[in-house]
Every structure is written in C-alpha cells, then in structure tokens.
Amino acid sequence: MKRVYICIGIFVLIIGISVYSLYVIKKSNDELYYRIDEIISLHQIGDREVTAQKVEGLEEFWKGYYVKISFVATSSTLDDISYSVAKLAPLLKEDSDEFVSECQSIKYWAYLVYSNQLPYFYSVL
Amino acid sequence: MLIVFFRAIILYFIIIISIRLMGKRQIGELQPSELVITILMSNIATLPIEDITIPMIMGVVPIFTLVCLDVFMSQLSLYSRRVRKFFSGTPKIIISDGVVDQQVMKKLRFTIDDLMESLRSMQVFDIEDVQLAVVETTGKISVYQKQTTQPCTKSDMGITVPCKNPPQLIISDGDIEEVALNFIGRDRKWLSQILAEENCHLEQVFIMTCDGDGNYKLIRKEDKK
Secondary structure: OHHHHHHHHHHHHHHHHHHHHHHHHHHHHHHHHHHHHHHHHHHHHOOHHHHHHHHHHHHHHHHHHHHHHOOOOOHHHHHHHHHHHHHHHHHHHOOOOHHHHHHHHHHHHHHHHHHOOOOOHHHHO | OHHHHHHHHHHHHHHHHHHHHHOHHHOOOOOHHHHHHHHHHHHHHHHHHHOOOOOOHHHHHHHHHHHHHHHHHHHHHHHOHHHHHHHHOOOEEEEEOOEEOHHHHHHHOOOHHHHHHHHHHOOOOOHHHEEEEEEOOOOOEEEEEOHHHOOOOOOOOOOOOOOOOOOEEEEEOOEEOHHHHHHOOOOHHHHHHHHHHOOOOHHHEEEEEEOOOOOEEEEEOOOOO
16 A cells, blocks of 8 residues: 555656646746847847847846756757757847847747647647 | 656556457566556666657656556556456466367467467376366466376375474574564574574674574585685
C-alpha cells in the first residue's frame, strides 16, 4: 500500500508540474506579448531611442524566459525564437521593414510553444 | 507536458492489449504488464538521451507515469479478478491425464514442438507421464507428473524425518546478519562464544552458516599475500 501512496504522490506531482508549467508559460507569454506590442507601437511612433531600450529589455527578458521554458519545450523551437530576438537590434538600427514582421514572428513562436503544451485531442493523438 | 502524460497512458493500454493479443507465446517469463513497462521504459529512456533537443523531463514524466500506472493496476488486480484477468490472462490446462487438449493448443497457438520442448525442459519426455500441464500467465508450462512416474520420496517410504529450515548465512564478510541470526533462534552472545571457541575474530570470518540445531560452518578469510 505504501508503494501505491508513493505512486499517487508522483501522479499528483506530475499533473501539478504540468499544470504549473502551463501557467508559467502563459504568464510569461503574456509579458512577452506586452513587451513586443509596446516595441511595435513605439517603433511605429518613431521613437527609436526608447524602442532600442525596450528591445534590449526584451533580450534580457528572453534570456530568463529561455531558461524557464527549456525544461518543457524542445530547444530547436527556442533557438528559433532566440535567433529572431537577436535580429531585432540590428534590424532596428538599419530601420528595416522586417523589424515589425520579426516582432510578430517572435509572438507567433511563443504562442506555438504554449499551444504545443496544451493537451488537445488532436495533439494527444 | 500533459501531452506526454496522456500519450504515456494511452500507449500503456495499447501495448497491454497488443501483448495480450499476441498471446502467451510471446511473453516468456514476464507478466504482460511488466513486459510493457520493460519495453516502453527502455525505449523512452533513450529518447532524451539520444536527442538533446528533447528536455529530460519529457523522458522522466512518461517513465514515472507508466510505473505508477503499473503499480495502480497491480493493486487493482489484487481486488478485482476481472482486472487481473484482463492484464494477465488466466492459466490454461493443456494436458490432462496424459491427453493433450488440442483446442487449447490451437487457442494459444502452441505447436507440438513448443509443448514438447517445454516438457523436456521439465525432464518429461513422454506426454503419457503427465497428469496435468498448465500454461501459466507468463507463458511457462507447469507440469505435474503422474504418481507412478514421480520419484519415490521419504514419505512414500514411510520414513519420518524432522522438517527443518536450511542453514542460514549469519556472517558475511565480517558482518553479522541479524535477521538470519534471529531466524535460527540464536543471539550475538552465542555467536561470540562460538567465535571464541574457534579462536577467530569477527573480522576474520568470510562466511559462517548455521542451522536451527546450532550446526555451523565457518570459513575464514584468506590471508593477504
């Protein structure tokens, strides 16, 4: 019976960690979306100095988020996001048209990381 | 992570059903559920090791999920005969009074070669000698020979001998096995006395066995050259 109780504990722990990781990803994603939306609107206004600061802030935020998320997401997906985040500063410097699309792609990658963790019927099967 | 969790549960049942479908011949010595765990665990464990892009937890979660499931199911099997039957199947009588049940053989997809091989491994070379042969849930065959072909025992000859336990290992490489010492009804005081009589320190003992009557065998450690 002791073994059964241990297994119940492990089961609860697994479900707990799974749900908690979803919560952490959702919360961090919301923060990431907020930062990206802010960067896009600042860029559209034309405030390059503040935008550059915000991009720097986004890079720092992503470093922390990468560590948190790497326990549940495959590193290839995260590397794609890291690559896009790293491109933002040079694109802003060059005032490239791709800046906004790169921001949007980061948002989409982040959304994919979250949605890939959700146990939809199609994703389970 | 929940995907891995649910996938592990689904795979567990799918493979259990598959193994049950494959029948007893494929199982060997493990119970179906144990075999499933063994196969899956060995495979799952290699995934995060081989592919470093997969987080380690993705290997740990399904392994723990499967092991927990197995414990739950074995606990359920204790209470429910139906569950036990589903997961392990039931033993089948294949030979009764020297007659092979061909229907059961067909059902189990046992060939006569399989059967004879199993009988020979039990030192039975003639089907006629078998009173009862049962194919266990693990796929092994248990054989009960006819009384006429069974070796003569002491009770057959009317010889009465006291039943006693085999000798226990009470000292292993200088360490006293307390459980074994208690089992034969002796204590440390008795052991110290014996060692003193033998003029041997505890550390010098390699193996010491003793039975319930106090008959012991002491093997000393070899001197280091």
